[in-house]
Amino acid sequence: MLTCVLxxxxxxxxxxGGISGCGFAYCPDAFYNIPPLxxxxxxRSIVQVGxxxxxxxxxxxxxxxxxxxxxxxxNGPSTDIxxxxxxxxxLAGANLSDDGATFSATVRGGFNGEPVVVESWSSWPLIVxxxxxxxxxxSEFQATNWSIxxxxxxTTGGPTHVExxxxxxxxxxxxxxxxxxxxxxxxxxxxxxxxxxxxYDPASQGPLYIVEFTQDCIxxxxxxxxxxxxxxxxxGRRYIASELTPCEPGTWSNMxxxxxxxxxxxxxxxxxxxxxxxxxxxxxxxGGKPIRFGFANSNQALAAYAGGSGGFGxxxxxxxxxxR
Numbered sequence: 329m330l331t332c333v334l335x336x337x338x339x340x341x342x343x344x345g346g347i348s349g350c351g352f353a354y355c356p357d358a359f360y361n362i363p364p365l366x367x368x369x370x371x372r373s374i375v376q377v378g379x380x381x382x383x384x385x386x387x388x389x390x391x392x393x394x395x396x397x398x399x400x401x402x403n404g405p406s407t408d409i410x411x412x413x414x415x416x417x418x419l420a421g422a423n424l425s426d427d428g429a430t431f432s433a434t435v436r437g438g439f440n441g442e443p444v445v446v447e448s449w450s451s452w453p454l455i456v457x458x459x460x461x462x463x464x465x466x467s468e469f470q471a472t473n474w475s476i477x478x479x480x481x482x483t484t485g486g487p488t489h490v491e492x493x494x495x496x497x498x499x500x501x502x503x504x505x506x507x508x509x510x511x512x513x514x515x516x517x518x519x520x521x522x523x524x525x526x527x528y529d530p531a532s533q534g535p536l537y538i539v540e541f542t543q544d545c546i547x548x549x550x551x552x553x554x555x556x557x558x559x560x561x562x563x564g565r566r567y568i569a570s571e572l573t574p575c576e577p578g579t580w581s582n583m584x585x586x587x588x589x590x591x592x593x594x595x596x597x598x599x600x601x602x603x604x605x606x607x608x609x610x611x612x613x614x615g616g617k618p619i620r621f622g623f624a625n626s627n628q629a630l631a632a633y634a635g636g637s638g639g640f641g642x643x644x645x646x647x648x649x650x651x652r
Contacts, residue, residue, distance in 0.1 A: 362439070362444075363387070363388070363389045363390055363439040363444055363446055364388055364389065365446065365447075365448060365449060366385050366386060366387040366390075366433060366435050366446055366447075366448035366449075367385070367386050367448060367449070368383055368384070368385050368431060368432060368433060368448050368449065368450070368451045369383070369384050369385075369386065370383070370451075371451055371452050372451070372452045372455075372588050372589055373451070373452075373454050373455070374454075374455040374456075374457065374538065374540060374589055374650060375422050375454070375455070375456055375457070376422075376456070376457050376458075376459070376460055376461075377422060377423055377424060377456060377457070377458050378421055378422065378423075379421075379422050379456075380418060380419065380420050380421075380422070381418070381419045381422055381426075381454055382416060382417070382418045382419075383397075383416070383417050383418075383419075383431050383451060384415055384416045384417075385397075385415055385416075385433040385435065385448055387435040387437070387446065387448075389439055390435055390437040390438065390439055390444065390446065391437050391438040391439070392437050392438055393415075393435050393436065393437035394413065394435070394436045394437065395412075395413050395414060395415055395433050395434070395435055395436075396408055396409075396412065396413055396433065396434045396436075397409045397412035397413070397417040397431060397432070397433050398431070398432050398433070398434065399429055399430070399431055400429065400430045400431075400432070400450065401425075401428070401429050402427070402428030402429065402453065406432070417431065417433070419431075419454075422454070422456050423456065424456055424458060426454055426456050427453075427454065427455060427456040428453045428454070428455075429453065429454050430450040430451050430452065430453050430454070431450065431451045431454070432447060432448045432449065432450040432451070433447075433448045434446070434447045434448075435447075435448070455537070455538055455589055455650070457537055457538070457650040457651060457652065458651070458652055459534070459650075459651045459652075461540065461648035461649055461650045461651075462528060462533060462648070462649040462651075463646065463647070463648050463649075464523060464525065464526035464528075464621055464646070464647045464648075464649075465644070465645060465646040465647070466523055466645050467498070467501070467502070467503075467643060467644050467645070468493075468501070468502050469493045469502055469503060469504035469642070469643075470493060471491075471492070471493050472524075473523060473524050473525065474491070474504070474521055474522065474523055474524065474622070475521075475522050475524065476491055476519065476520065476521060477519075477520040477522075477566075478517065478518060478519050478520065479516070479517070479518040479598075479599060480515075480516070480517050480518075481514075481515060481516040481517075482511070482515065485511060486511050486515055486517070487508065487509060487510045487511050487515050487516075487517035487627065488508070488509045489506060489507065489508045489509075489517065489519050490506070490507045491504065491505070491506050491519075491521065492504070492505055493505075494641070497641075498544075498580075498641065498643040499544045499546075499580040499643040499644060501643075502643075503641045503642060503643040504521070504641065504642045504643070504645075505548070505639060505640075505641045505642075506519065506521075506556075506625065506639050506640055506641075506642075507548070507637070507638075507639040508552060508554075508625075508627060508637060508638055508639050509635070509636075509637045510552065510627060510629050510633070510635050510636050510637070511629075511635055512633065512634050512635040513629070513631055513632075513633060513635075514629060514630060514631045514633070515628070515629045515633070516626075516627070516628045516629075517626065517627045517628075518598060518599070518624060518625075518626045519624065519625050519626075520559055520561075520566060520599075520622060520624045521556075521559070521622045521623050521624070522559065522561060522620050522621070522622035523620075523621060523622050523645070526620060526621040526622065526647060527618055527619070527620050527621075528618065528619045528620075528621070528649045529618040529619075530611070530612060530613060530614050530615070530616040530617075530618075530619070531614060531615070531616070531618075533649075533651070534614065534651045534652070535612055535613045535614045535616070535651065535652060536612035536616075536619070536649055536650070536651060537591075537612070537650045537651055537652045538589045538590065538591060538650045539558070539560075539589070539590040539591075539621075539647060539648070539649055539650070540588065540589050540590070540647070540648040540650060541558045541569065541588070541590065541646070541647050541648075542582060542583070542588075542644070542646050543556075543582075543583050543623065543642055543643070543644060543645040543646065544580050544581065544582055544583065544642070544643040544644045545575035545576075545580070545581065545583045545640055545641060545642055545643070546575055546576065546577075546578070546579060546580045546581070546640060546641045547574070547575040547576060547577040547578070547638070547639075547640050548577075548638060548639040548640055548641060549577070549637065549638035549639060550577045550638070551636040551637055551638045552627055552636055552637065552638030552639070553574060553627075553638075554574065554575050554625060554627075554638060554639065554640040555573070555574040555575060555583075555625065556575070556583075556623045556624065556625040556640060556642060557569050557570070557623060557624055557625070558590065558621065558623060558624075558647070559621065559622040559623050559624040560595055560610055560619055560620070560621060561619070561620040561621075561622070562610045562611065562616065562617050562618070562619045562620070563600075563611070563616075563617040564600045564601060565597055565599065565600030565601060565603075565609065565610070566597070566598050566599040566600055566624070567595035567596060567597050567598065567609075567610050568595065568596065568598055568624045568626075569590050569594055569595055570594065570595075570596060575640050580641075580643065589650075591612075592608065592609075592610055592611075592612050595610055597609060598624075598626075621647045623642060623645065625640065
């Protein structure tokens with residue numbers, strides 16, 4: 329009997345003749361009928377020292393599965409975790425030595441009548457913080473708590489936007505609605521919403537490690553694509569986080585960023601002075617200036633664009649500033 333071993337995109341067949349391997353493009357047709365790679369959830373986790381991180385593995389199509397979890401320390405080898413043989417693995421009492429560790433699972437079982445051994449992709453590195461997060465959040469969106477800035481082109485007769493608190497229809501209750509009207513022809517609009525009380529001072533509160541962000545959003549029209557993302561303001565500059573999940577039209581959904589836990593490398597400058605080579609931009613260190621958080625949305629149209637309108641709603645906006 330042959331055993332198919334699949335790990336990180338390499339297929340090996342184990343039989344009386346030993347082990348042979350082939351890339352997907354060169355395998356015989358019989359080897360295309362292989363199970364999908366198991367997935368580890370959640371892909372990203374962050375806990376405080378002493379907290380608990382729980383991971384689970386999904387292995388669709390594998391019959392009578394058995395499991396073996398492995399742990400890889402930052403820049404270290406992967407080793408099996410003694411006794412971690414269930415579909416779920418719980419790390420209790422996390423400490424700083426667990427910071428940066430990744431977890432994967434090897435699943436053994438059957439697939440289409442043949443025994444298989446399939447290794448999952450690893451989770452993203454576990455983040456362990458020595459202190460609790462400083463949390464900023466809003467789900468009521470009083471107009472006096474938010475301020476607005478923009479970059480609009482053309483500056484005369486260009487795009488327009490309106491922000492308002494809507495008392496009903498959120499997820500649930502009140503939410504903040506932005507309505508956008510683009511001008512015909514080439515145009516560009518960046519809208520920056522900042523929350524007055526969402527200010528973190530690294531000098532007095534300690535250097536930042538990771539910023540965690542979540543919000544619920546809804547697209548109010550499909551005419552314009554909308555994807556409001558996390559905004560960070562510091563030292564006269566504005567930065568936004570990249571790789572967001574756009575809002576769904578007609579229904580509230582939790583919007584996530586990739587990655588969901590943001591370091592300084594996950595922000596790019598969209599406004600303000602150019603950064604010098606000697607500067608950290610943004611600066612999460614104890615020497616950094618106060619940081620203010622909010623959200624931003626951008627729309628851009630080419631010359632042939634006839635103009636359009638749309639907008640989005642934001643609810644349950646939350647930023648967690650984690651420290652080392």
